[in-house]
Amino acid sequence: MYVVGFAEAVVDLLKESDSMMVDPTNDIRIIGSITVVILLGISVAGMEWEAKAQVILLVILLIAIANFFIGTVIPSNNEKKSRGFFNYQASIFAENFGPRFTKGEGFFSVFAIFFPAATGILAGANISGDLEDPQDAIPRGTMLAIFITTVAYLGVAICVGACVVRDATGNMNDTIISGMNCNGSAACGLGYDFSRCRHEPCQYGLMNNFQVMSMVSGFGPLITAGIFSATLSSALASLVSAPKVFQALCKDNIYKALQFFAKGYGKNNEPLRGYILTFLIAMAFILIAELNTIAPIISNFFLASYALINFSCFHASYAKSPGWRPAYGIYNMWVSLFGAVLCCAVMFVINWWAAVITYVIEFFLYVYVTCKKPDVNWGSSTQALSYVSALDNALELTTVEDHVKNFRPQCIVLTGGPMTRPALLDITHAFTKNSGLCICCEVFVGPRKLCVKEMNSGMAKKTGLAYKEQNQGFLCCSGGRLFQGWCPKSSSGLRLRKNETKHSGDWI
Structure with a gap:
């Protein structure tokens, strides 16, 4: 999308100089293809070259933005006035303040085209592996990106x-107004009458001229350089960050x-390869070569990504995940949930069939992971929620008296290793039928250090064996030692006789 925007700007310059190669559409394809090949070369060269290129592009962009704001206060000439530029006028601002969409367009169709301009704020998160201190840099950089971008966009739009x-003819005669040719226009006092744009198409003004910022600025070519900088910078950031995120996903082997x-x-x-x-x-x-066609498609997938990010933040907060820490402590999980719902709703408003296709793809990926159950553990918020739910339910059950209708056998089975006494597991399974509690116990006797080492080394394997047999239950290993002679009286009033076993900290 960014490369097509860059190519469109280049094609506009070619039109002005009458230097078209084929036609506008094919010229966009040719220029875009050459551009993305060059960007690929910079990306393959490594992050150092990409970072240097981004700094140069940023400086050019800042100069271009400053050039625009300076141009708004430079007195306009007759040629610029004929194209609709009259410096700051309260009446022009009042007229432009309200919406007026062209035929077939509305708020959400325009929103779909504009939205990708605000998607660069996650560029830092996408290259987290290359940051020195991601935990501090990502939230700080993201918030600054949102703030600076918002101020810049609002400032440019207001100015x-x-x-x-909105509409201008480009004819200087329409800016030389007299009492004879005002045609009742309210704009006569400002020195223009573009009323004929209501009945016939015009080429200039905010609604028609895509190069209006170049006309307003102090030096037009600087705005063109800024467009090149903004589009190439965003394209380069996308070309670098997307493969890195994709590589991390592939490494998880999901x-x-x-x-x-x-x-x-x-x-x-x-x-x-990415x-x-x-x-x-x-x-x-x-190859589509049409920015207004590409932008809604891109917006759809960006909105889907933002919806998932917002819902992930909400779910991590709701699950009280210990690894989840909002940046700077300013966070409300219900705002994240609202953001997720809002993104989903806007997706359908912009393009319902594209939204349906996106959700079908997401659902397929979710079902695949659920069914395949890949052998990975990334500390998901689902695990945290399962733990919290299980803990709450267990605590709640402690206050509920047993009832004959809900009776479930709860067995402790001294099996040793899970497969040492399989007959005991089989007979216990006959009682529980995987609906009651079964605890398989193994007691280790001897010096504590050796017992703990032996116990820990075999837990994973033994748990796997128990799971493989599909006998639902918990494996419990206890360390202990033999006592020679009498033990002191415990707090529970029990004594251990000779050769009886004492659990570390508990009585068996």
Whole structure:
């Protein structure tokens, strides 16, 4: 999407100089393809080159933004006035303040095109593996990105909306107004009459001229440089960050078929295979060569990602996950839930069939993981919620008296190792039928250090054997030692006789 935006700006320059190669659509495809190949080369070179390129692009972008704001206070000339630029006017701002969509467009169709402009805020999170201190840098950088982006976008929108009319003819005669040719226009006092734009298409003004910022700025070519900088910077960040996130997913081995893309190269473990895959996807979209077609598709998937991120934050908070810590302590989980619901709703408003396809893909991926049960443990909030729910339910059961209708056998079975006395497990299973509690116990006798070492080394294997037999139950290993002679009286009033076993801290 960003590369197509860059190519469109280049094609506009080619039109002005009458230097078209083929036609606008094919020129966008040619320029976009060449651009993405160059960006791929920078990405493959490594993060150091990408970071240097981003700094240069950022400086150009800042200069271009400053150039725009300076241009809004430079007195307009007759040519710019004919194209709708009249410097700051309260009446122009009042006229532009309310909405007026063209035929076939509405708030959400325009929102779908604009939304991707606000998606770069997660660029830092996407390259967390390359940050020195991700836990501090990501929340700080993300909040600053949101704040600075919001101020910049609002500032540009307010300034251009107070300076430029919506429709302009580009004819200087329409800015030389007299009492004879005002046609009753309220704008006569400002020195223009573009009323004929209501009946015939016009080429200039906010609604028609995509290069309006170049016209308003102090030096037009700087705005073009800024457009190049913004689009190339975003495209480069996407081309670098997406393969790294994809590589991390492949390393988790959740989806076996994607293991091919987990391999990294070089000292920075660069995901070259992921770069190639991203390059191919980018080329496919560049061939569409229509920004207003690509943007709603991109918006749909971004909204799906943001919905999942918001819901993940809500779920981690609701589950009281110990590993979840909101940045700077400013957080409300219900805001995250509202954000997730809002993203889902906007997806359907923008493009319902694309939203349905997205949810079908997500549902398929979820079912796949649920059925395959990959052997990975990433400390998900689902585990935290399961623990909290089990703990709450167990505590609640302690206050409930047993009843004959709900009786479930609860057995403790001194099996030793799970498979040492399988007959005991079988007879216990005949009682519990996997609906009662079964605790298999093994007692280790001897010096504490040796017992603990032996106990810990065999727990995973023994638990696996018990699980393999599909006899639901818990494996409990206890360390102890033999006492010679009499033991002192315990707090419970019990004494251990010679050769009886005492559990570490408890009585058996």
